[in-house]
Amino acid sequence: MMEHNTDDDDRSDRDRTRPSSRRGFLAASSTLAASALAGCTDMLPGGGGETSGSELSVGDFRGSGPLVEQRSAPEGTSIDDLPDLSGELTMYLGGGESGLYLDLIDLLEQIYPDFDVSPQQDSASNLANRISVENNAGNTPADVFMAVDAGALGSVAQDGNAASMSSEVTDPVRDAFKDSEGRWVGFAGRARAIPYNTNELSASDVPSTVAAFPETSAFGDSFGWAPSYSAFQSFVTAMRVIEDDETTRQWLQSMQDLGVTTYDNEFAVSNRVADGEISAGFANHYYSLRVQSDRSSAPIDLAFTEGDAGALVNVSGAQILDGTENKELAENFLRHVLSAEAQEFFATRTYAYPMISGVEPVGGLPTIDELNPPDIDLGELSDLGGTVDMLREVGVL
Amino acid sequence: MATGDRDRVAEQSQGATTERSASRVLSGVAVAITLLVLSPLAWLVLRAGEMDTARAIELLTSQTTIEVTANTIVLVGSVTLLSALVGVPLAILTVQTDLPFRRFWTVTSALPLVVPSYIGAFAFVSAFGPQGHLSDLLAPLGVEQIPAIYGLPGATLVLTLFTYPYIFLTTRAALLSFDGTIVEAARSLNHTRWEAFKRVTLPQILPGIAGGGLLVALYTLGDFGTPSIMKYDVFTRMIFNEFGARRIDYAAVLSWLLLAMAVVVLAIESRIEAGRDGAYVSRGARRPGEIKLGVWKLPATLFCGAIATLGLALPIAILLQWLVRGGVGYSDAGRPFQLGFAWNSLTVAAAAAAVSVVVALPLAYLAARGDSRVSSLPDRLSYVGYAVPGVVLGLALVFLSLKYVPFVYNTVFLLVFAYVVRFMPQAVGTTKSSLLQVDPSYVEAARSLGYPPLTAFRKVVLPLVAPGIAAGGALVFLTTMKELPATLMLRPLGFETFVTYIWRVQESGYYGQAAVPALVLVVVSGLSMLVILGREQQNGA
Numbered sequence: 001m002m003e004h005n006t007d008d009d010d011r012s013d014r015d016r017t018r019p020s021s022r023r024g025f026l027a028a029s030s031t032l033a034a035s036a037l038a039g040c041t042d043m044l045p046g047g048g049g050e051t052s053g054s055e056l057s058v059g060d061f062r063g064s065g066p067l068v069e070q071r072s073a074p075e076g077t078s079i080d081d082l083p084d085l086s087g088e089l090t091m092y093l094g095g096g097e098s099g100l101y102l103d104l105i106d107l108l109e110q111i112y113p114d115f116d117v118s119p120q121q122d123s124a125s126n127l128a129n130r131i132s133v134e135n136n137a138g139n140t141p142a143d144v145f146m147a148v149d150a151g152a153l154g155s156v157a158q159d160g161n162a163a164s165m166s167s168e169v170t171d172p173v174r175d176a177f178k179d180s181e182g183r184w185v186g187f188a189g190r191a192r193a194i195p196y197n198t199n200e201l202s203a204s205d206v207p208s209t210v211a212a213f214p215e216t217s218a219f220g221d222s223f224g225w226a227p228s229y230s231a232f233q234s235f236v237t238a239m240r241v242i243e244d245d246e247t248t249r250q251w252l253q254s255m256q257d258l259g260v261t262t263y264d265n266e267f268a269v270s271n272r273v274a275d276g277e278i279s280a281g282f283a284n285h286y287y288s289l290r291v292q293s294d295r296s297s298a299p300i301d302l303a304f305t306e307g308d309a310g311a312l313v314n315v316s317g318a319q320i321l322d323g324t325e326n327k328e329l330a331e332n333f334l335r336h337v338l339s340a341e342a343q344e345f346f347a348t349r350t351y352a353y354p355m356i357s358g359v360e361p362v363g364g365l366p367t368i369d370e371l372n373p374p375d376i377d378l379g380e381l382s383d384l385g386g387t388v389d390m391l392r393e394v395g396v397l
Numbered sequence: 398m399a400t401g402d403r404d405r406v407a408e409q410s411q412g413a414t415t416e417r418s419a420s421r422v423l424s425g426v427a428v429a430i431t432l433l434v435l436s437p438l439a440w441l442v443l444r445a446g447e448m449d450t451a452r453a454i455e456l457l458t459s460q461t462t463i464e465v466t467a468n469t470i471v472l473v474g475s476v477t478l479l480s481a482l483v484g485v486p487l488a489i490l491t492v493q494t495d496l497p498f499r500r501f502w503t504v505t506s507a508l509p510l511v512v513p514s515y516i517g518a519f520a521f522v523s524a525f526g527p528q529g530h531l532s533d534l535l536a537p538l539g540v541e542q543i544p545a546i547y548g549l550p551g552a553t554l555v556l557t558l559f560t561y562p563y564i565f566l567t568t569r570a571a572l573l574s575f576d577g578t579i580v581e582a583a584r585s586l587n588h589t590r591w592e593a594f595k596r597v598t599l600p601q602i603l604p605g606i607a608g609g610g611l612l613v614a615l616y617t618l619g620d621f622g623t624p625s626i627m628k629y630d631v632f633t634r635m636i637f638n639e640f641g642a643r644r645i646d647y648a649a650v651l652s653w654l655l656l657a658m659a660v661v662v663l664a665i666e667s668r669i670e671a672g673r674d675g676a677y678v679s680r681g682a683r684r685p686g687e688i689k690l691g692v693w694k695l696p697a698t699l700f701c702g703a704i705a706t707l708g709l710a711l712p713i714a715i716l717l718q719w720l721v722r723g724g725v726g727y728s729d730a731g732r733p734f735q736l737g738f739a740w741n742s743l744t745v746a747a748a749a750a751a752v753s754v755v756v757a758l759p760l761a762y763l764a765a766r767g768d769s770r771v772s773s774l775p776d777r778l779s780y781v782g783y784a785v786p787g788v789v790l791g792l793a794l795v796f797l798s799l800k801y802v803p804f805v806y807n808t809v810f811l812l813v814f815a816y817v818v819r820f821m822p823q824a825v826g827t828t829k830s831s832l833l834q835v836d837p838s839y840v841e842a843a844r845s846l847g848y849p850p851l852t853a854f855r856k857v858v859l860p861l862v863a864p865g866i867a868a869g870g871a872l873v874f875l876t877t878m879k880e881l882p883a884t885l886m887l888r889p890l891g892f893e894t895f896v897t898y899i900w901r902v903q904e905s906g907y908y909g910q911a912a913v914p915a916l917v918l919v920v921v922s923g924l925s926m927l928v929i930l931g932r933e934q935q936n937g938a
Contacts, residue, residue, distance in 0.1 A: 090890060096904020102732050118890035121901060125641045126788065126886060132645065133792050137799035141807065155643045228625070228638060262628055384642040392461045397630075397638055 056111055061104075061341045063348035065293050067363035071348070075358025076172065076340035085115035085336065087329045090141050092131070094124030095148030095316075097350065104345050108336055124152040125230065131321065135161050143324040144333065148316045149230045150186065150378045151237075157183035158382060162319045163327060169334050172356045177315045179379055186315030186378075187337045188346040189353025191304065191371060192235050193285040195270045198299040200279035206303035210239075210310035214254035221259035224269040224281030227396045230384075231266065231284050231314060236391065237381045239309035242374055245390065252394045262396075267291075274298040282310075286351035289363055293351075302365075306372040313373045314381075316352065419850040424772075427759045431775040434782050434818050437793035438656075444649035453650045461635070462654070469618065469632045469658065472552055476617045477610050479557040483704060484564030485606060490697055492572040494688040502701040503569075507930060509708030510562035511922030513879040513896070515622035516915055517559045517708075520715035521546060522626060552627040556617050558708040563616075564609030566868075566929065570830060571605025572598075590688065607669040608826050614662045615784040615822075618655065621882070632658075633786050640788060652789050659784035663777055713919065720912035734898055734914050742878055742894040743921070745809060749816035750874040753824045754866050756817060761828035766837075776825055782818040787882030790815060794887060807889050815883045820876045824869030831865025832858070871928040878922050 058073060085108060093101055098121060105117050122130070124147040132155075134140035140161070147153055156162050162183040170178050170185045177186035194206050205218050213219060226232055239248045263269045266283035270291045273281055276299070291298050305311045318337060320330045336342060343359040346352045353361050353368055361367060391397040445453070456462060490496045491503045509517075525546040546554075579601075583593040621633040632655050639648035690697055764776035782790070794815055798806045805811045835858055843853035881896045888897065895918045902910040 096901050099732070099901040099905055106732070120888075120890050121897070122885045125643060126791075128643055129640055129645055129792060130795055130886065132643075133796045134799055137796045138803060152643075228634075228641070230641065233641070264626055264628075385644045385647075388638050388642040388644075392638075 056107060056341075058341055058344060060107060061345040061348075063345075067289055067293060067351065068348045071344075071360070071362075074340040074344040074347075074354075076343060076356045077335070077338070079111065079336060079339045079341050082335055082339060083332055085112040085329065085332055087114070087326060088116045088118065089143045089326055089329060089333060090118045091120070092127045092142045092145045092147075093119055093121045094127045094146065094152055096121075096123070097148050098146060098316075100350050101146060103349070104337070104342055107345075108333075124149045128152040128155050131156050131161055132159055135159070135322075139323050140321055142321050143326045144318060144320055144330050146187075146316070146318040146337075148190075149234070150184065150315050150317050151230060151234055151381055151384060153184035153317050153319050154179070154379050154382045155384075156319060156321070157181075157379075161322050163322050163324065165320055165331055165334065169331050169338070172338050174355075176313070176373070177355055177378070178317075179319075180377070184317045184319035185334065185338070186317040186355050187334075187342075188316040188350060189355060189368065190231065190314050190316065191285040191353060191368075191373075192231070192310055192312045192314070193283060193288065194280055194303040194305065194310070195273045195283050195288040195291075195300055196280035196303055197273050197276050197278075198301050199276060203301065203303050206280065206305075208306045209308045210305055211251065211308065214251065214258050219258060219280060222279040223255075223258065224261045224263050224272055224278040225255075226263045226266045226269055226283070227391055229265055232282060233384055233387050233391070234314055234381050235282070235309055235312050237383060237387045238312045238374060238376055240383070240387065240390075241376060241380050242309055245386075249390055249394060252391070252396055256394060256396065270300065274300040284314075285365065289351040289365075292363075304366070304371060307374055309374060311371060311373050312376070313353065313368060313371060314378060315355070316346075423759055423763060427763050427775040430756050430760060431778050434779050434821065436797060437782070437785065437790050437818065440793035440796045441649050441652055441656075441789070443796075444646050445653055448646040448650055456647060456650055457654060462651070465630055465632055465635050466654070466658075468549075468630055472549065472556070472624065472629065472631055473614050473617045473658075473662070475549070475553045476556045476560065477614045479553060480561035480564050480613045481606060481610060483557060484561040484609065485568050485602075487561075487565050487701065487704065488568035488572055489688075490701065492569055494690050494697070495694075496690060496697055496701070497694065498698075502698075502705070503930060504927075505705035505709055506565050506701065507562050507926050508923055509559050509704075510566075511875050511879075511919055511926055512559055512709070512712045513622075513881075513915075513918070514556060514559045514620060515626065515881070516716070516899075517712050518551075518555045518623045518626040520712040521551065521555050523715055524711055525551075547628045549629055552624045552629040552631075555623050555627060556620065558704070560613045560616050561704075561708075563612040564606060567605040567609035567612075567826070567830070568602055570827070570865075570868075571602040604670050605830065607666050608830065611662065611666040611780070612783075612823060612826065614666075615659060615780060618659055618662065619784045619786050621786060621788075636786060637788070645792070648789070652785070655786070656781060656784065659781055662784075663780055667773075667777065713916070716912045716916050716919075719908040720916070734910065735893075738893045738895060738898050738914070739917060739921075741892060742896070742918075745813055745816065745894070746874045746877040748809075748813045749820065749877045750824075750870040752813060752817050753821040753873040754828070754870045757821055757824035757828050757869060758866070761825050761832055764825070765829050765832035776829065779825055780822040783820065783822045785819070787819070787880065787884075788886070790819060791883045791886030794883075809889055809892075812884065812887045812889070812892075815887050816873070816877045816880065819880065819883065820873045823872040823876065824866070827865045827869035827872065828862060831862040835861045868929045871925045874925045875922040878918060878925075 062068060062071070091105075093099075102119060105119065109115055109117065120127075120142070127145065127147065131140050131142065131145065134142075145153065145156060145162075153162070157179060164182040165185065167182070170182050173185055173187075177189065178184065196203075196206055200222070201218055205216075207213060207216055213223070236248060236252070239251065243251075261272075261278055263272065263281075266281075267287045267290065269278075269281040269283045270287035272278050273283075273288075274291050274295065280303075285302055288300050288302050291300055318334055320327060320334070324330060338356060340356070340358055343354040343356050347354045347359055347362055351362055351365075353365070388397065448456075487502075487506045491499050491506060496502060579597050580593055583597045584590075588596065619633065621637055624631045625634055625637070632651065636648050636651045636655065639645075639651060760776045760779055764773040767773055794811060795806075798811050805814075839857050839861075840853055843857045844850070848856065879896065881900055884894060884896055885900065888894070895914050899911045899914050899918075902908070
């Protein structure tokens with residue numbers, strides 16, 4: 001959905017008070033000029049081997065713009081410390097945003113001339129369905145599946161179509177963001193958040209649990225969601241797991257009674273919040289950063305709930321598909337995806353939460369440790385069907 | 398009996414035999430093509446069969462399914478009706494009246510067909526949505542709220558604006574080819590213009606209107622993008638949600654219901670067409686007298702202008718705005734657009750168009766020349782593929798190709814096959830209508846000169862129907878250029894086209910980068926539209 005060129009006058013008198021308990025997180029930036037990457041372009045030592053291609057620096061992996069201010073160099077396993085990539089991989093990339101992953105793949109192909117990826121892009125659920133249908137008919141040609149939604153990876157794993165990875169690959173990632181049997185691993189985090197319009201509300205107006213939302217009069221006829229979006233459905237599924245079906249159904253019903261507006265996707269929700277069409281909504285955190293990056297004076301900030309389904313942190317992740325003949329190369333590739341440089345890429349170009357401890361999130365976002373996500377295994381969020389049924393029953397979908 | 402006579406008799410009986418075997422071959426070919434086109438349905442049977450019967454019945458009779466079915470019927474009905482109310486007057490204005498700048502309005506009235514409806518829907522929301530440009534313009538005037546664009550009205554409006562050209566084009570073709578002398582005769586019997594239209598013109602052009610209406614209705618039935626942007630709950634959205642929840646069997650069961658609706662639409666259209674007496678429509682030797690618009694000249698021009706503004710100028714203006722606003726830099730949205738993507742689009746679309754017209758010929762010939770209901774069955778059945786949502790078709794072909802012909806998997810051949818399955822009916826329609834305008838006595842004359850059937854067809858029929866075939870090819874070409882879901886699923890690895898690129902950058906919200914390829918797509922498609930209109934030149938428009 002489009003946003004419009006509303007020349008909202010820059011309200012310098014915005015309420016910047018931040019109660020320590022419920023603070024807004026996005027630093028308003030005054031300019032879209034690409035920040036110079038002074039001091040953080042330390043060249044990586046070249047691999048030294050004859051096979052290594054062009055030498056790239058952290059700066060090549062890092063994004064630019066107002067949200068990527070002076071950052072310290074990423075820490076973690078550097079690409080230099082990993083074995084060279086060499087050979088061909090067929091890769092399914094799920095979700096439109098995965099177009100950005102192509103840039104990372106291009107960088108890796110530059111470093112390793114002998115490394116070659118054949119990508120196929122579609123929505124994450126289409127590709128999960130496709131892998132299932134391909135295996136019904138024969139064998140999927142894909143070696144690796146990268147998706148913007150762990151649910152799609154989980155369903156492929158449940159169908160028995162994913163191989164287990166060695167701990168060497170998955171070790172840097174905390175348990176909450178990977179499959180216990182190593183059948184998928186997260187590489188970029190996406191936190192559920194509440195974007196709100198700072199002209200309409202202040203951070204303290206947003207309750208700390210979604211259970212209190214239906215009683216929040218400020219949200220009445222002025223709240224948005226995108227129920228057909230997989231991340232929203234994962235959130236509802238999490239609520240069903242944490243609470244129970246009846247509670248979830250009632251909550252959905254009372255949100256309906258509150259007068260929620262339905263949008264096509266959460267970028268639209270975030271843009272409409274910035275426009276003031278709604279005062280708040282449900283969306284993944286990075287959409288608001290994107291809105292800010294596009295429109296630096298947009299009156300939008302993020303609030304997070306605490307310890308409930310609304311605070312779920314989901315991941316973009318990857319898995320190696322069963323029956324691949326390139327398992328070793330695929331594992332090595334995923335180690336590259338979890339390297340310091342690649343994590344810096346995800347943090348600064350897609351505004352995602354890095355999955356390794358040595359890299360910080362951008363733009364004044366709280367770290368994962370500061371967030372208070374529910375204690376839940378992402379693998380438990382596989383019953384999307386039940387959630388879709390419920391959303392339909394209540395008339396949300 | 399003289400020897401010469403005997404020879405002639407022998408020749409004639411031999412001729413009859415070739416005639417019979419030729420039509421048998423033709424029927425065989427048509428049946429084979431139909432089976433191939435319907436093959437994806439085999440997968441749907443398989444998947445739907447995996448679902449527990451009780452559960453399937455529960456799903457099909459659920460409150461939601463019933464409501465969504467009703468919504469879908471209302472949308473298909475209103476879009477088809479409204480498209481006729483826009484398309485038929487435009488066709489009459491541009492063919493039969495003294496409207497100023499007729500050629501210009503002909504082009505603008507046809508062009509909205511080249512705008513992908515998902516782009517059209519975006520344009521409408523950003524222009525007329527709450528917080529859109531219109532409300533921004535009206536806000537200083539104290540207008541607090543404009544009527545909501547979302548829901549049934551918005552979905553109907555957008556789909557109508559971007560599909561009415563089907564009816565416009567088919568109706569124009571019918572108007573251009575019917576015999577004006579009949580109207581003159583009716584007028585000389587003291588009928589008013591309106592009565593003459595009702596009693597003479599309308600029955601003659603009704604099959605044309607119905608043919609276009611069929612394409613509009615089936616397109617609306619299978620479209621997902623517009624209703625979803627307009628927040629109107631229809632069947633395709635329910636199917637899409639099931640795929641999203643990874644319940645392929647549910648989606649398959651629901652797809653059957655969608656196909657059942659498509660069959661109902663086809664049956665209705667058949668009825669209308671059956672009302673026509675005789676297969677042969679005489680080709681107008683002369684045009685009926687031009688209708689003088691008089692005081693209606695200005696309103697008529699305004700009507701053409703309003704439709705062109707909404708269906709063509711508005712989406713292009715929005716695309717230009719995306720371009721100017723640009724948004725974030727290229728480095729932020731993945732690989733930038735390359736000319737190679739355009740080349741890919743053009744080549745697969747051209748291949749799909751070429752294959753479609755070849756495949757459509759036998760079906761159309763049978764339907765036009767056949768003397769029984771059975772002979773038009775292949776033509777009817779081939780339309781089913783047009784109503785199948787692209788995602789369903791894509792998964793079906795993934796399964797069938799990998800299982801039975803793995804060497805075509807992930808190749809351009811499979812992609813082109815999918816396009817042919819989806820869009821070939823458009824070529825069948827135009828080819829059939831031009832075949833109906835060929836006087837069968839020409840063929841008989843050629844046969845009596847001793848030409849074998851195929852040669853007679855090549856020398857006599859083909860030159861006459863070539864414009865119709867070209868128009869069919871152009872329709873297939875430009876709908877292929879716009880097609881998204883099957884393209885995403887079936888393209889070869891790393892194969893990008895206009896639409897896959899536009900999908901990617903739009904999906905991740907980088908509209909600025911969708912602008913150039915979308916504009917180029919509209920321009921290139923617009924050029925192929927000129928082929929369709931060029932065909933009319935030969936008809937003496």
